[in-house]
Amino acid sequence: EVQLVESGGGLIQPGGSLRLSCAASGFTVRNNYMSWVRQAPGKGLEWVSIFYSGGATYYADSVKGRFTISRDNSKNTLYLQMNSLRAEDTAVYYCARGRSVGSCCQFYSWGQGTVVTVSS
């Protein structure tokens, strides 16, 4: 069974750092397109970052230079290192598995999300 389990969220002060983890089971992270999508309280979905199976990474302008996506193939886990956090980064962060059919990607498997709250 395919499963994505996020962890690492919490309450952090502005300017602080946090690392989110997404442990995958039932498939191999390195062979898939893996992404982070966030949702601020009461708001819509916002794409954050993606890690292509081939190794390329992309970021939304709102997090570029502050967030870093990575993966540990031995642990079959995706990460999101978040630095210089701001109040506007407060959100539920979802890990999602992407599928490329002609173009990358639609997101067809999602974790349950982990909550990040940036506040003093």
Place this chain on the structure above:
Amino acid sequence: DIQMTQSPSTLSASVGDRVTITCRASQSISTWLAWYQQKPGKAPKLLIYETSSLESGVPSRFSGSGSGTEFTLTISSLQPDDFATYYCQQYDSYWTFGQGTRVEIK
């Protein structure tokens, strides 16, 4: 950046109604559009990809159409389980979601 605009923001409907949600892209995205359903406190669920392809396990009352800049999601006969928020997402250039359409009970 490609912007996605959904309408309406909220839709009130009854069980059995035919429901249509529109999604407009700020520039052509060919047919690289997906639709998701999200219920409160839950992760989004993929319903449709590449404008009109139904994801496995999704009921056939859901359908999608369009191309270029205008797209629609149609629910042919609204069921109690369908009251939720729906998002479109383009994947032609990077990835952008619409702001969502909440389908509520009339």
